[in-house]
Amino acid sequence: xxxxxxxxxxxxxxxxxxxxxxxxxxxxxxxxxxxxxxxxxxxxxxxxxxxxxxxxxxxxxxxxxxxxxxxxxxxxxxxxxxxxxxxxxxxxxxxxxxxxxxxxxxxxxxxxxxxxxxxxxxxxxxxxxxxxxxxxxxxxxxxxxxxxxxxxxxxxxxxxxxxxxxxxxxxxxxxxxxxxxxxxxxxxxxxxxxxxxxxxxxxxxxxxxxxxxxxxxxxxxxxxxxxxxxxxxxxxxxxxxxxxxxxxxxxxxxxxxxxxxxxxxxxxxxxxxxxxxxxxxxxxxxxxxxxxxxxxxxxxxxxxxxxxxxxxxxxxxxxxxxxxxxxxxxxx
Amino acid sequence: xxxxxxxxxxxxxxxxxxxxxxxxxxxxxxxxxxxxxxxxxxxxxxxxxxxxxxxxxxxxxxxxxxxxxxxxxxxxxxxxxxxxxxxxxxxxxxxxxxxxxxxxxxxxxxxxxxxxxxxxxxxxxxxxxxxxxxxxxxxxxxxxxxxxxxxxxxxxxxxxxxxxxxxxxxxxxxxxxxxxxxxxxxxxxxxxxxxxxxxxxxxxxxxxxxxxxxxxxxxxxxxxxxxxxxxxxxxxxxxxxxxxxxxxxxxxxxxxxxxxxxxxx
Ligand SMILES: Cc1cc2nc3c(=O)[nH]c(=O)nc-3n(C[C@H](O)[C@H](O)[C@H](O)COP(=O)(O)OP(=O)(O)OC[C@H]3O[C@@H](n4cnc5c(N)ncnc54)[C@H](O)[C@@H]3O)c2cc1C
Numbered sequence: 001x002x003x004x005x006x007x008x009x010x011x012x013x014x015x016x017x018x019x020x021x022x023x024x025x026x027x028x029x030x031x032x033x034x035x036x037x038x039x040x041x042x043x044x045x046x047x048x049x050x051x052x053x054x055x056x057x058x059x060x061x062x063x064x065x066x067x068x069x070x071x072x073x074x075x076x077x078x079x080x081x082x083x084x085x086x087x088x089x090x091x092x093x094x095x096x097x098x099x100x101x102x103x104x105x106x107x108x109x110x111x112x113x114x115x116x117x118x119x120x121x122x123x124x125x126x127x128x129x130x131x132x133x134x135x136x137x138x139x140x141x142x143x144x145x146x147x148x149x150x151x152x153x154x155x156x157x158x159x160x161x162x163x164x165x166x167x168x169x170x171x172x173x174x175x176x177x178x179x180x181x182x183x184x185x186x187x188x189x190x191x192x193x194x195x196x197x198x199x200x201x202x203x204x205x206x207x208x209x210x211x212x213x214x215x216x217x218x219x220x221x222x223x224x225x226x227x228x229x230x231x232x233x234x235x236x237x238x239x240x241x242x243x244x245x246x247x248x249x250x251x252x253x254x255x256x257x258x259x260x261x262x263x264x265x266x267x268x269x270x271x272x273x274x275x276x277x278x279x280x281x282x283x284x285x286x287x288x289x290x291x292x293x294x295x296x297x298x299x300x301x302x303x304x305x306x307x308x309x310x311x312x313x314x315x316x317x318x319x320x321x322x323x324x325x326x327x328x329x330x331x332x
Numbered sequence: 333x334x335x336x337x338x339x340x341x342x343x344x345x346x347x348x349x350x351x352x353x354x355x356x357x358x359x360x361x362x363x364x365x366x367x368x369x370x371x372x373x374x375x376x377x378x379x380x381x382x383x384x385x386x387x388x389x390x391x392x393x394x395x396x397x398x399x400x401x402x403x404x405x406x407x408x409x410x411x412x413x414x415x416x417x418x419x420x421x422x423x424x425x426x427x428x429x430x431x432x433x434x435x436x437x438x439x440x441x442x443x444x445x446x447x448x449x450x451x452x453x454x455x456x457x458x459x460x461x462x463x464x465x466x467x468x469x470x471x472x473x474x475x476x477x478x479x480x481x482x483x484x485x486x487x488x489x490x491x492x493x494x495x496x497x498x499x500x501x502x503x504x505x506x507x508x509x510x511x512x513x514x515x516x517x518x519x520x521x522x523x524x525x526x527x528x529x530x531x532x533x534x535x536x537x538x539x540x541x542x543x544x545x546x547x548x549x550x551x552x553x554x555x556x557x558x559x560x561x562x563x564x565x566x567x568x569x570x571x572x573x574x575x576x577x578x579x580x581x582x583x584x585x586x587x588x589x590x591x592x593x594x595x596x597x
Contacts (some may be wrong), residue, residue: 077475077476077477078475101497102479102494102495102496102497105462105478105479106466106476106478106479109430109461109462109463109466109467109470110466110469110470110476112463113431113434113466113467113470113471114470117557118429118430118431118557118558119463120558121460121461121462121463122460136561139460140460140566141361141458141459141460141563142343142345142352142361142457142458142460143345143457143460145349145352145361145565146352146354146361146563146564146565146566147563147564147565147566148359148560148562148563149560149561149562149563150558150559150560150561151558151559151561152557152558152559153557153559154557192475192505192506193475193477193503193504193505194503194504194505195501195502195503196491196502196503196504197501197502198496198499198501198502199493199499199500199501199502200498200499201498201499201500202498202499209497213597237597245515248516249515249519255481255495255516256497256498256499261460262454262455262514262515264497269596269597270591270596270597278349279346279349280349280352281345281457287568290596291591291594291596293587293591293596294572295587299574302348302349302350304570304572304574305568305570305572306568306570307572308571308572308573308594309572309573309574309575309587309590309591309594309596310572310573310574310575310587311574311575311583311584311587312574313580313583314580317580318580318583318584318587319584320584321580321581321583321584321585322584322585322587322588324584325584325585325588326588326597329588329592
């Protein structure tokens with residue numbers, strides 16, 4: 001066990017930029033590394049990614065392992081699992097951190113089982129047990145109704161972290177670090193899947209992940225028409241429109257704006273939940289918002305347990321008046 | 333096409349959060365007053381299998397692991413249109429982690445023998461782990477595609493639309509393969525009367541650990557790699573300030589005032 005040392009963060013990138021989830025992973029990793037008195041390293045995998053390593057160092061890594069190969073241009077499980085298996089066997093980290101993203105969800109379990117260890121998905125808290133020095137891995141279970149703390153005796157200890165649950169380190173461009181290039185050693189035949197196309201369905205305007213204000217609607221909105229009214233308010237507040245799952249399942253809103261455990265995890269300054277009951281799975285995606293406001297006709301609705309401000313009433317009547325009032329306030 | 337769908341019985345994830353209770357001594361949870369249900373994402377996997385069966389023909393076998401499995405719950409996929417049901421039903425199978433559960437499921441898949449496609453939900457509503465599908469793929473050494481929103485079968489391959497944060501990827505994978513299914517696949521169908529009658533006549537096949545040739549030290553709680561040290565309910569303060577007013581206009585205006593005072597926008 002003593003052979004496994006240090007924290008390694010698998011850093012997701014887009015083009016040649018580190019994604020926010022990677023910076024959050026490095027932030028969490030830095031704190032664990034300090035608690036253990038060990039090193040923090042970053043693993044970056046992709047094609048033409050020479051520009052990424054300095055960013056990982058800026059965000060706290062003292063060593064960056066880079067695997068740069070044309071076969072790694074896009075994420076494919078077979079390629080990435082093979083490469084990560086090779087890198088991990090070389091660096092033998094005590095802890096591996098990844099993001100709970102469409103890539104992390106796919107890669108982490110495959111890699112964990114390939115390595116003969118385990119992984120805890122979607123952690124919201126990570127700490128080192130002062131006695132055993134093992135990683136305490138806290139994750140929501142039962143759709144967010146409960147939290148569970150897990151540990152493993154196997155190495156490396158692997159986790160994925162929830163978006164926006166961990167604080168990134170303040171970037172420091174003076175920080176020094178070492179870059180180690182590792183050849184991928186992949187053959188095209190190792191990759192059994194083939195990506196034929198990548199389709200982006202992004203909505204126009206501000207993305208809900210980036211918006212400071214999100215106006216979200218639930219099943220009680222009733223259809224596309226209703227969401228137009230939410231859009232009006234969102235536009236006024238320079239925000240974006242989100243939804244609970246039923247409006248997405250019903251095709252009133254695109255799937256990409258679903259907020260929740262199996263949708264987007266967001267933490268805007270202001271989250272206005274309209275005709276949303278506040279299921280634990282939905283709240284998993286927005287409970288980190290600074291201020292939650294609820295409009296719901298049912299005063300017993302669970303959403304009021306999370307909301308800071310609220311109105312009990314029919315949104316069809318309350319929302320137009322609310323939007324008008326906000327417009328008036330913003331004008332004056 | 334031989335399709336195996338893995339789906340389990342869970343406490344009702346959509347029961348009101350107020351009915352959720354924890355038995356901290358045993359690290360167990362329940363939904364007071366709500367009967368168990370078929371795991372919703374597993375149900376999407378069943379739906380996906382039936383869509384493929386409609387398009388290509390074939391047989392859908394449902395595989396479920398647990399103990400105290402209620403027949404009206406685990407037989408629901410049969411009522412929806414699946415053909416056979418295999419239960420790994422034994423106390424020894426339970427309280428496992430993704431790894432020990434997937435080991436048992438993979439052993440059962442091998443015993444079933446013929447398969448082109450193994451479908452699972454994208455994650456279970458109790459563990460929210462999303463690892464069983466990928467783990468089965470690793471054990472069996474077959475490829476895996478997660479988060480499917482559409483599956484088409486042609487020429488020994490599956491063409492899958494895989495959900496990503498900004499849209500979807502179109503991925504092709506040779507069969508046999510494991511695919512995990514997301515809700516974007518479309519609402520699961522309701523059982524028909526005819527389906528319910530047909531399901532009544534199908535007896536599930538029940539296997540014990542010895543039937544799938546697996547050592548009890550490798551399954552359930554005994555086979556866990558992830559140890560659970562604590563299960564608890566996070567606390568929400570719940571001090572919501574409700575806007576007052578007689579009319580919708582007053583309510584709305586008072587809410588807007590409160591937000592401005594709090595500098596929320
Ligand atoms: C594993 C799993 C993952 C899930 N992931 C997600 C997820 O990521 N995101 C998600 O959102 N859900 C998710 N769900 C579904 C979740 O459990 C709930 O079913 C869903 O969030 C409910 O959406 P809702 O609040 O819009 O609808 P409902 O629960 O039906 O609530 C509608 C609300 O609208 C109110 N209302 C109706 N009409 C009006 C009116 N005229 N004026 C004012 N109020 C009105 C009602 O009082 C009610 O509170 C998941 C479920 C499972 C099992």
